Amino acid sequence: MAAELENDLFLRACFSQKTERTPVWLMRQAGRYLPEYRQTRAKAGSFLDLAKSPEYATEVTLQPIDRYGLDAAILFSDILTVPDAMGLGLTFDSGEGPRFLHPLSSEEDVKKLPVANMEQLRYVFDAVASISKALTSNGKQQVPLIGFTGSPWTLACYMIEGGGSKDFAKTKKMLYDRKDLIQKILDINVQSITEYLTLQADSGAQALMIFDTWGGLLTPSDYLEHSLAPMSAIISSIKSNPKYKDLPIILFTKGGGLWLSDIAQSGANVIGLDWTIELKRARQTINHASKNPIAIQGNLDPSILLANPAEIDARVMQLFQGLSTADVAGGNPLDGHIFNLGHGISQFTPPENVAVLVDAVKRYSTSFRASAQ
Amino acid sequence: MAAELENDLFLRACFSQKTERTPVWLMRQAGRYLPEYRQTRAKAGSFLDLAKSPEYATEVTLQPIDRYGLDAAILFSDILTVPDAMGLGLTFDSGEGPRFLHPLSSEEDVKKLPVANMEQLRYVFDAVASISKALTSNGKQQVPLIGFTGSPWTLACYMIEGGGSKDFAKTKKMLYDRKDLIQKILDINVQSITEYLTLQADSGAQALMIFDTWGGLLTPSDYLEHSLAPMSAIISSIKSNPKYKDLPIILFTKGGGLWLSDIAQSGANVIGLDWTIELKRARQTINHASKNPIAIQGNLDPSILLANPAEIDARVMQLFQGLSTADVAGGNPLDGHIFNLGHGISQFTPPENVAVLVDAVKRYSTSFRASAQ
Numbered sequence: 217m218a219a220e221l222e223n224d225l226f227l228r229a230c231f232s233q234k235t236e237r238t239p240v241w242l243m244r245q246a247g248r249y250l251p252e253y254r255q256t257r258a259k260a261g262s263f264l265d266l267a268k269s270p271e272y273a274t275e276v277t278l279q280p281i282d283r284y285g286l287d288a289a290i291l292f293s294d295i296l297t298v299p300d301a302m303g304l305g306l307t308f309d310s311g312e313g314p315r316f317l318h319p320l321s322s323e324e325d326v327k328k329l330p331v332a333n334m335e336q337l338r339y340v341f342d343a344v345a346s347i348s349k350a351l352t353s354n355g356k357q358q359v360p361l362i363g364f365t366g367s368p369w370t371l372a373c374y375m376i377e378g379g380g381s382k383d384f385a386k387t388k389k390m391l392y393d394r395k396d397l398i399q400k401i402l403d404i405n406v407q408s409i410t411e412y413l414t415l416q417a418d419s420g421a422q423a424l425m426i427f428d429t430w431g432g433l434l435t436p437s438d439y440l441e442h443s444l445a446p447m448s449a450i451i452s453s454i455k456s457n458p459k460y461k462d463l464p465i466i467l468f469t470k471g472g473g474l475w476l477s478d479i480a481q482s483g484a485n486v487i488g489l490d491w492t493i494e495l496k497r498a499r500q501t502i503n504h505a506s507k508n509p510i511a512i513q514g515n516l517d518p519s520i521l522l523a524n525p526a527e528i529d530a531r532v533m534q535l536f537q538g539l540s541t542a543d544v545a546g547g548n549p550l551d552g553h554i555f556n557l558g559h560g561i562s563q564f565t566p567p568e569n570v571a572v573l574v575d576a577v578k579r580y581s582t583s584f585r586a587s588a589q
Numbered sequence: 590m591a592a593e594l595e596n597d598l599f600l601r602a603c604f605s606q607k608t609e610r611t612p613v614w615l616m617r618q619a620g621r622y623l624p625e626y627r628q629t630r631a632k633a634g635s636f637l638d639l640a641k642s643p644e645y646a647t648e649v650t651l652q653p654i655d656r657y658g659l660d661a662a663i664l665f666s667d668i669l670t671v672p673d674a675m676g677l678g679l680t681f682d683s684g685e686g687p688r689f690l691h692p693l694s695s696e697e698d699v700k701k702l703p704v705a706n707m708e709q710l711r712y713v714f715d716a717v718a719s720i721s722k723a724l725t726s727n728g729k730q731q732v733p734l735i736g737f738t739g740s741p742w743t744l745a746c747y748m749i750e751g752g753g754s755k756d757f758a759k760t761k762k763m764l765y766d767r768k769d770l771i772q773k774i775l776d777i778n779v780q781s782i783t784e785y786l787t788l789q790a791d792s793g794a795q796a797l798m799i800f801d802t803w804g805g806l807l808t809p810s811d812y813l814e815h816s817l818a819p820m821s822a823i824i825s826s827i828k829s830n831p832k833y834k835d836l837p838i839i840l841f842t843k844g845g846g847l848w849l850s851d852i853a854q855s856g857a858n859v860i861g862l863d864w865t866i867e868l869k870r871a872r873q874t875i876n877h878a879s880k881n882p883i884a885i886q887g888n889l890d891p892s893i894l895l896a897n898p899a900e901i902d903a904r905v906m907q908l909f910q911g912l913s914t915a916d917v918a919g920g921n922p923l924d925g926h927i928f929n930l931g932h933g934i935s936q937f938t939p940p941e942n943v944a945v946l947v948d949a950v951k952r953y954s955t956s957f958r959a960s961a962q
Contacts, residue, residue: 435890493847
């Protein structure tokens with residue numbers, strides 16, 4: 217668990233330290249666009265059969281590391297495991313959209329909602345331990361392993377709606393009409409997630425990420441109260457544990473570009489960004505809002521990977537060129553940045569385009585780093 | 590067509606003039622949430638049968654004006670009429686989602702795409718004339734009539750995809766892979782929309798709105814190039830006609846809150862806002878970015894109408910309270926604002942909640958106007 221890292225670029229960038237190039241990993245990097253993933257999946261059965269098997273989860277987690285030389289591994293799992301362990305019954309439709317068999321459809325349902333049973337999440341902790349072990353040889357771990365979960369608000373959206381939605385109108389109705397019930401759900405989610413992420417760290421995760429997929433649907437004041445505050449509470453709880461005060465935490469609110477000054481107060485070490493904001497602007501806004509160094513992660517539009525190698529190369533070049541002009545007193549503007557997409561990789565991505573992307577990131581982040589010094 | 594207006598609050602607010610209270614209208618105000626709409630619809634047949642009948646379109650356009658005393662009427666139509674008149678064959682699925690029978694699925698399709706045939710849009714111009722007439726008695730028109738269309742980029746999304754989509758991946762792929770084809774489509778859309786909106790004005794529309802529903806999916810640079818620039822070109826063309834240099838134009842990019850400084854350069858008189866940005870912040874950003882007065886329109890989350898009267902009242906109060914603290918040298922911060930939702934009204938809205946909303950807007954916009962002076 218405390219193995220030395222062969223490649224610590226990602227962790228150094230999380231702490232906004234100087235690095236020789238920008239670390240790169242991709243949201244949903246282990247997934248259906250990879251033929252080797254589809255092979256493992258065929259052996260395993262359903263998506264959940266795969267996610268719930270520590271052995272198969274380990275196999276697919278390592279596939280993109282081996283193929284592309286990425287700088288971090290991320291646990292193969294789902295953002296909705298926690299409500300599943302509250303008894304809501306997670307399933308996936310044939311189109312792979314998540315669905316809960318027992319959504320919170322009445323006041324009664326909310327009132328009897330239990331904190332997630334960590335025993336039922338043992339498969340996750342076992343997978344974390346198994347992946348850590350598989351990444352390690354001769355006492356050295358190849359790259360760090362990131363654990364994760366959905367945010368309290370994002371979980372609430374699915375728990376109430378029962379599945380995906382265009383506008384999450386049921387959830388919004390409950391938010392506006394019965395704030396007491398939303399608060400109860402969020403409190404249970406905060407408590408469950410804090411325990412869940414801590415146990416992932418206990419099992420060997422070296423960084424943690426909170427995916428706030430639907431925080432961007434809220435008004436500014438509701439975002440602060442019902443999405444950001446619960447996430448901040450989780451971060452503060454985890455970091456109050458002396459063992460984890462230096463464990464990097466990444467907070468990613470999709471569509472949160474307008475609220476970066478507030479997100480910078482959350483206690484997160486890294487702020488994830490989607491592609492609707494320039495990295496330069498995000499970097500400057502965050503630097504301005506916080507005295508502590510906060511790193512950024514993102515933010516190429518994943519659809520760019522559906523285009524051609526020349527366009528991918530050009531877009532990566534523009535991304536680093538833009539960031540290199542950010543005004544950050546002192547340091548190199550390319551430090552404290554982790555390259556990623558602005559959202560999960562599409563299942564229709566040609567695998568060879570990802571190789572082009574990773575190569576371009578390594579190349580341009582080295583050359584622009586030199587010229588920005 | 591040049592009838593005097595009984596209520597010109599909306600037009601005065603479009604020009605950032607002083608008003609005694611804030612004008613209010615609601616996107617999709619004529620729609621399925623109203624029982625009288627459902628009655629007309631049952632007589633008319635499908636949604637398109639209704640939209641294509643000037644008589645029925647007039648009937649439903651007036652219904653919310655009569656019921657709620659709103660300050661503007663908006664043509665009952667669809668944002669996708671223009672590609673229908675290019676021969677793409679607009680239909681609506683049973684869930685009311687739009688679909689094109691002949692989407693642009695090959696390079697060949699794009700190359701032979703014609704400019705929209707305005708003859709095939711005569712039903713729209715007839716509806717505009719018919720509504721204007723129905724709004725008028727004794728030479729006075731009750732409220733102004735707004736004409737509209739989807740934006741060039743938003744039309745392109747549906748024309749390429751063939752219907753709605755979570756991420757419009759086909760369109761994005763074409764944008765990144767074959768910019769020449771996207772440019773061709775956008776050029777045709779700009780030319781068609783310019784003609785279409787001008788003919789709506791010729792028929793009696795006193796303001797025009799461009800709905801950019803999907804511009805918010807783009808990266809900042811692609812938004813500027815492929816959504817904002819085409820909209821600006823349309824605005825500039827329309828206003829170069831001496832007859833329409835003072836015709837107010839509203840530009841609404843959903844999810845465009847990060848780009849308001851750029852949108853302020855578009856030539857639009859009014860900028861539409863969704864609920865993810867505070868009015869105060871939007872007002873200050875826009876004022877800072879433009880020397881010319883630009884009004885704002887929005888931005889209550891339509892889901893608030895699914896809640897209870899007390900919550901609706903409180904949220905409207907907060908909205909005006911927030912805006913009243915905006916720093917606008919000289920004028921009253923509540924002037925140059927048109928109240929609206931941040932997106933179309935939900936079909937599940939209880940009609941009585943809309944009455945509560947309109948009453949609250951009239952009340953609070955009067956009282957906060959007085960206290961902010």
